[in-house]
Structure formats: structure tokens, C-alpha cells
Amino acid sequence: MTLSVYNTLKRSLETFEPVAPGKVGIYCCGVTVYDYCHLGHARSYIVWDTVRRYLMWQGYQVRYVQNFTDIDDKILNRARQEGSSMEEVAERYTQSYFEDMAQLNILAADAYPRATHTIDGIKRLIYELEQKDYAYAAAGDVYYRVRQFPEYGKLSGRKLEDMRSGASGRVEVEDPDSAKKQDAFDFALWKAAKPGEPAWESPWGMGRPGWHIECSAMVRDCLGETIDIHAGGADLVFPHHENEIAQSEAVTGKPLAKYWMHNGFVTVNGEKMSKSLGNFTTIRDLLSSGVEPMALRLFVLQGQYRKPLDFTEEAIAGATNAWQTLKDGLLFGYQYGQQLGWDVEMLSKGAGVQGSKGAGGDASLSPVAKFQEAIDDDFNFPNALVVLFELAKDLRREGNLLVHEGKTDADAQVLWSQWQILMGLSGVLGLQVSPDEAILEETGGLTDGEIEALIAQRTAARKAKDFGESDRIRDELKAQGITLIDAPGGVTRWHRN
RNA sequence: GGCGGCAUAGCCAAGCGGUAAGGCAGAGGACUGCAAAUCCUCCAUCCCCCAGUUCAAAUCUGGGUGCCGCCUCCA
Structure with missing residues (x-):
């Protein structure tokens, strides 16, 4: 039997053959640590964890890497709001990520690179892009020259011309950096430092990395130039993964990943669950409401990973019952x-x-x-x-x-x-x-003997047709977590719940 | 406006040309003083609509309709 996987890059099913026989390198785009993880994250990481487990079971030697984006506007905003620092916010939500994922029985990655720990690799990559004319500096920023990369758009299946018209019915957002960009499609690799924000030294002045470049750098550092599987949520296809390809492949001349895999969204009542829409449920909120972690895991696995997964009360209740059966x-x-x-x-x-x-x-x-x-x-x-x-x-x-x-x-x-x-x-x-x-719960201190004695009393009551007394004893035992089974022939069995 | 995805019972969901998996919920029966639990059985003449291809279509083709996502941070 052979494994076939849907490759976003080819838009079709392909036979899975790792670059190096027997070994699989997986890079999964991780979270930006500025808030608790929600069900969308749960789905994504449950899916990729299960993919990983399956490959391991199939005998592959799997190396699984997942990053933390720990430098970002949203983290900075959060820190500003609460009067703390970016490090503090990032650390808190990194820890909460680990806690949530452990609950869901998600295996730890082999490496957890962080943007702030990858600055050297990022700068090296930008430097190389600049040398090859794929990047240009502009007033402390550095931008990627999208038109320099002819294959741009190959992952998401879009052409620059098609995107140009864009934004019908959408508000045209004023891009403050447009003056520095040579082309509207160019995106930032490095951003000049702003007062009061964390910054690193670089050949282009003090600043910090753009979003997309960190993944290109981390993949190279942790897994090499061409990895087997690059995974993430469907929303990352464009622009994030498209830009990663543009960055990495421009430098190496090799495919960044052989297989690009994307999971579908979690929706709530048919609408996408996202932080920006504010309609999200965090993993910890759901679990603390009494939903078992494995019921959530089962809920996720009951849906095909590429299709939308609609989260409703009824659906999670069904999954909970189904988990009980499995359990x-x-x-x-x-x-x-x-x-x-x-x-x-x-x-x-x-x-x-x-x-x-x-x-x-x-x-x-x-x-x-x-x-x-x-x-x-x-x-x-x-x-x-x-x-x-x-x-x-x-x-x-x-x-x-x-x-x-x-x-x-x-x-x-x-x-x-x-x-x-x-x-x-x-x-x-x-x-x-x-x-x-x-391990059955201890039942209110009642010993087997005491239970048997009560049952004997009840049996006597039943024989005397004193059902009031009979039911009273049954209720009493039930309150202690003991279920009675009246079997045919007047025999009463019992068991602890 | 451009690109892409999805439409199967009350709910989730498989199916990839050969006559509708599975789960949840539900129904009936057995058992019982009544229950609970349990056991047994049942539960889509049909897969959004309309044409077409075929001996044969939920599955392929064309045309509709509806829903959703991406094109802006996002798993």
C-alpha cells in the first residue's frame, strides 16, 4: 500500500515519497504567541500531530519542527495594553500553548524555533536575497522584489495581474509603506525599528524581521533546503507560504518543500472562527466547560482534514458520546x-x-x-x-x-x-x-458486604411487594454510585459506576 | 472583480462508474413490579436542481442554485 497525499502545490493527489528514503522532515507553521489557542489551532495541530504519528508508525524517521512567532505587532500591542513587555507576553502564551497541546495529547515537536532566536539566520537570508537582487533596502526597511521571482503565485494559483484589480467590495487600506515599496506587491523582509520597540542590529540599521522570512530561515536552520512536508492552515497559503517559497527558492534554487499540506478551517455556525472575527472559543475554555480533551480530538479527526469543520454544541456533544463508546x-x-x-x-x-x-x-x-x-x-x-x-x-x-x-x-x-x-x-x-x-471510584465507604446486605433487604422487600422500600434502597445505592441490575429469576447484580 | 472549495438522513460523516460505510441521536422488541442497564432489530428507493454520456452515475460532462474560504493579521 502506498500513501497518497494532496499537495496544494500541484492541486492533486500524489504518491508520498520522501526526499530521503525512510526519513521525513515536517515543518508546521506555529502560532503567534499573543493570546490563548482557539479551536482552529486545536484542529490544525491535532491534524498534523496525527499525520506525524501515522508516518512514525509506518516506520519513517520523522523530524517535526514547529515555530513560535514571538515578534509581531499583535504581541507588541498586547504588551502595550497591559503595560508589560513583548517577552513577557510571548513567554506566557508560549507556555499556555504547551499546556493546551499536552491536554490534547499532541506530541512535542523535535524543535521549537522562535523568531527572536533566529535573527542571525534571518539576516543571512535577507543578505543573500539582496545579493541576488531579490531584495532592496529602503529607508531602514528591506523589501522582497516580487516581480523578480517569476514563479510567484505558483502555490496559491494566482497571477499578479489578477490580484491587481482586487479588493472589490473591500476597503482599500492605506499602506503606510507604499512610498518605500518599488511595487505594491513587494513585502517586508525587515522593518526599521520604531521607538520603544524591540530591535536588532543589522546591515540595514536597527530593526526587526518581517513575518514571512522567519519561517524560511527556520526551515533552513532546522531541516535543510528542501523538506518533505510543509504544513499549516489553509489561510497561510497566501500570502505566507507563497512568500516563503519566493524567499527560500530564490536563494537556494531548490524547492522549499516537496509536499504542501493545508488543513481546513473550523467554522462556528458556518462562519470562519478567527481572532479577527472574535467568534472564537479557546481550547482551555472548552475543556474547562467539561468537554473531554479526547472528545475534542475525536471531533477533529471525524472530519476530513481539508474540509471545513463546523463547531456546534450538537456536534461536540455527539463527539463526546462517540468518545465514550471508544473509551x-x-x-x-x-x-x-x-x-x-x-x-x-x-x-x-x-x-x-x-x-x-x-x-x-x-x-x-x-x-x-x-x-x-x-x-x-x-x-x-x-x-x-x-x-x-x-x-x-x-x-x-x-x-x-x-x-x-x-x-x-x-x-x-x-x-x-x-x-x-x-x-x-x-x-x-x-x-x-x-x-x-x-479504576473504579470508591463508593462512599460502602463495602461489598454492606452493599450485598442492602440488596438482600431490597430483595426481601420486593418479594413482599413493598416496592416503595425496594425503590428507596435502589435510590440509596444509586446515590452512592452503585447501579443495580435486576436480572431474570429474581437475581440482582450490581456494579459500581 | 480574481482564485479556490463544498453541497449525502435530525446532526457529524465515508463514498472516486456497479446499485448508499461508520458515529451521534431516534424507533420497536426482549427483559422488568416500575425503572435503569443490557441484548436483538430497525432507521436515506436515494445522494441541491436540470440536462447529457453510459448497459449502469451520489460518483463523469455541461448548465444552474446555494453556502463557504482566500485575495488584509489569522491555524
């Missing part, structure tokens, strides 16, 4: 393994799922093969989830039979291997459950 399957082994006679060795062996090409010799596809087939098709996570649900529902059913009937006819060995596959595949998607959740 029941994932907890199966922890809850019933002992009862099924799984021995310690079986449990500790774990990880029964390797990146195999489907061990099942059957004519029908094995779950693992089916899972791979789905994801190999441009990371079709929604289809891959089908496999997980089928396994989880099956296990949940067996678990329920064990609780309600005290036994199951299924083969313990088979259940074990199903559970292993579910655990393994679920882990590939980063959907993980803590075994702690399987």
Missing part, C-alpha cells in the same frame, strides 16, 4: 482482563500492532489493513475511525455481557488480540485513555 472499548482490558484470565505476561507484552502490511491472511481485510488503507488515502481519518468503532463496540458488548451475565462466550485470547489492535490503532491517532480511568 469503553479502550478500557475493556483494564476492566475485564483479570476476569478473563489474561495473564500478566499478555498484558505487559502490549503493542500487538506493528506497522505491518496487514498480517491477516483472510480474504477480508484485517482491521489493521483497513485502517492503513483509509489513512493512506490522503489521511482519511474519518474512515480509519470506522475500524476503531467496530472493534470498540464489539469489546464493549462483551464487557457488558460480563457485567450483566457474568460471562461471555467469546474466546479470551481473541478478545485480548482485539483489544491490543484497538489500543494500538487508537494510539496511532493519539486517542488514548488513562488506565486510571478504569
Whole structure:
């Protein structure tokens, strides 16, 4: 089986073949650290984290780099508003980023370059662009000469002429730098220092980098001249990624990235969620409202990564319930393994799922093969989830039979291997459950004996048709987190919730 | 104005020419004193509309309609 990915650059599906066999370099455009992350960020980083996990599972040696933009007007504005410094603001939201992502079970990147730590690389790049006539200095600023790069527009599929007319129905914003630019399309590589703002020395005077140049510099520093996958939100296609290409490729003469991948937006009631529209929900707000992190992760993965994902109360509630189903399957082994006679060795062996090409010799596809087939098709996570649900529902059913009937006819060995596959595949998607959740909560100090005694009382009451007393005892136990199951034959089973 | 994307049940969503996956919600049945839980079963004659190609189309072509995004900071 081969992995095919949608390449924005080619506007089509391509077979994935890394530049160097067995190794994959991924650069993912990170956040500008001036506020808490919202659901749009959550989607983006969940998607790319899952892409990364899948590639790792497939045996690739993956190097994943994601930047922090920590010098920017928005950060400066924020600092000014609250009377602190750019560093302080950036540090705070960088930390909050790490906290939020950890909640969502997103793996740490191999490197987290920051703009302010990449000044040398940035200056070197600008210098080279200037040497090659792709850049020019103007009153302390340095601009990229867009018309010097004939391929400009190849990523976003637009032509300069088409953009010229532009802005119908949109307010023509006065560009304060237009006087310095030789052409309206030129963009800033370096900005002259303004009073009171952080600035670095450079051949063009004190100043700071423009936005796009940092990524070009970081990619070169951390991953080399041509990387395998450059990822980010769809809104970055133009101008950000287009400009990165113009900068990097003008200098190196080589493709900046082999595959350009972009995730679709999160919308709210059909409208794009964004900071500028103010209709965003932060990750921490959502999670503190009681939504489980993995339910959010599942919600994201249930949508094809390139399509819009509409966030609604109903949708997140559905995902929460769906996660409960998956969780029941994932907890199966922890809850019933002992009862099924799984021995310690079986449990500790774990990880029964390797990146195999489907061990099942059957004519029908094995779950693992089916899972791979789905994801190999441009990371079709929604289809891959089908496999997980089928396994989880099956296990949940067996678990329920064990609780309600005290036994199951299924083969313990088979259940074990199903559970292993579910655990393994679920882990590939980063959907993980803590075994702690399987540890049943202590129930208000009631011992098993006390519970049995109450049940005996209730059974007597029921026999005497004293249903008032019978229901009272049931409610009392329920309040303690104990559910009664009246099975046929007058037998009452119970379990702690 | 330019460029691009999407339209499948109440909701999310797969499908890539061969007769509609999966999840959520819902319905019925079994069980029960009543519940809860559980188990079993059901749940799109049809894929925005209209033409066309084809033995065969949700899937291809043409034309509509609607929604969305990018062209300004933005995941």
C-alpha cells in the first residue's frame, strides 16, 4: 500500500515519497504567541500531530519542527495594553500553548524555533536575497522584489495581474509603506525599528524581521533546503507560504518543500472562527466547560482534514458520546482482563500492532489493513475511525455481557488480540485513555458486604411487594454510585459506576 | 472583480462508474413490579436542481442554485 497525499502545490493527489528514503522532515507553521489557542489551532495541530504519528508508525524517521512567532505587532500591542513587555507576553502564551497541546495529547515537536532566536539566520537570508537582487533596502526597511521571482503565485494559483484589480467590495487600506515599496506587491523582509520597540542590529540599521522570512530561515536552520512536508492552515497559503517559497527558492534554487499540506478551517455556525472575527472559543475554555480533551480530538479527526469543520454544541456533544463508546472499548482490558484470565505476561507484552502490511491472511481485510488503507488515502481519518468503532463496540458488548451475565462466550485470547489492535490503532491517532480511568471510584465507604446486605433487604422487600422500600434502597445505592441490575429469576447484580 | 472549495438522513460523516460505510441521536422488541442497564432489530428507493454520456452515475460532462474560504493579521 502506498500513501497518497494532496499537495496544494500541484492541486492533486500524489504518491508520498520522501526526499530521503525512510526519513521525513515536517515543518508546521506555529502560532503567534499573543493570546490563548482557539479551536482552529486545536484542529490544525491535532491534524498534523496525527499525520506525524501515522508516518512514525509506518516506520519513517520523522523530524517535526514547529515555530513560535514571538515578534509581531499583535504581541507588541498586547504588551502595550497591559503595560508589560513583548517577552513577557510571548513567554506566557508560549507556555499556555504547551499546556493546551499536552491536554490534547499532541506530541512535542523535535524543535521549537522562535523568531527572536533566529535573527542571525534571518539576516543571512535577507543578505543573500539582496545579493541576488531579490531584495532592496529602503529607508531602514528591506523589501522582497516580487516581480523578480517569476514563479510567484505558483502555490496559491494566482497571477499578479489578477490580484491587481482586487479588493472589490473591500476597503482599500492605506499602506503606510507604499512610498518605500518599488511595487505594491513587494513585502517586508525587515522593518526599521520604531521607538520603544524591540530591535536588532543589522546591515540595514536597527530593526526587526518581517513575518514571512522567519519561517524560511527556520526551515533552513532546522531541516535543510528542501523538506518533505510543509504544513499549516489553509489561510497561510497566501500570502505566507507563497512568500516563503519566493524567499527560500530564490536563494537556494531548490524547492522549499516537496509536499504542501493545508488543513481546513473550523467554522462556528458556518462562519470562519478567527481572532479577527472574535467568534472564537479557546481550547482551555472548552475543556474547562467539561468537554473531554479526547472528545475534542475525536471531533477533529471525524472530519476530513481539508474540509471545513463546523463547531456546534450538537456536534461536540455527539463527539463526546462517540468518545465514550471508544473509551469503553479502550478500557475493556483494564476492566475485564483479570476476569478473563489474561495473564500478566499478555498484558505487559502490549503493542500487538506493528506497522505491518496487514498480517491477516483472510480474504477480508484485517482491521489493521483497513485502517492503513483509509489513512493512506490522503489521511482519511474519518474512515480509519470506522475500524476503531467496530472493534470498540464489539469489546464493549462483551464487557457488558460480563457485567450483566457474568460471562461471555467469546474466546479470551481473541478478545485480548482485539483489544491490543484497538489500543494500538487508537494510539496511532493519539486517542488514548488513562488506565486510571478504569479504576473504579470508591463508593462512599460502602463495602461489598454492606452493599450485598442492602440488596438482600431490597430483595426481601420486593418479594413482599413493598416496592416503595425496594425503590428507596435502589435510590440509596444509586446515590452512592452503585447501579443495580435486576436480572431474570429474581437475581440482582450490581456494579459500581 | 480574481482564485479556490463544498453541497449525502435530525446532526457529524465515508463514498472516486456497479446499485448508499461508520458515529451521534431516534424507533420497536426482549427483559422488568416500575425503572435503569443490557441484548436483538430497525432507521436515506436515494445522494441541491436540470440536462447529457453510459448497459449502469451520489460518483463523469455541461448548465444552474446555494453556502463557504482566500485575495488584509489569522491555524
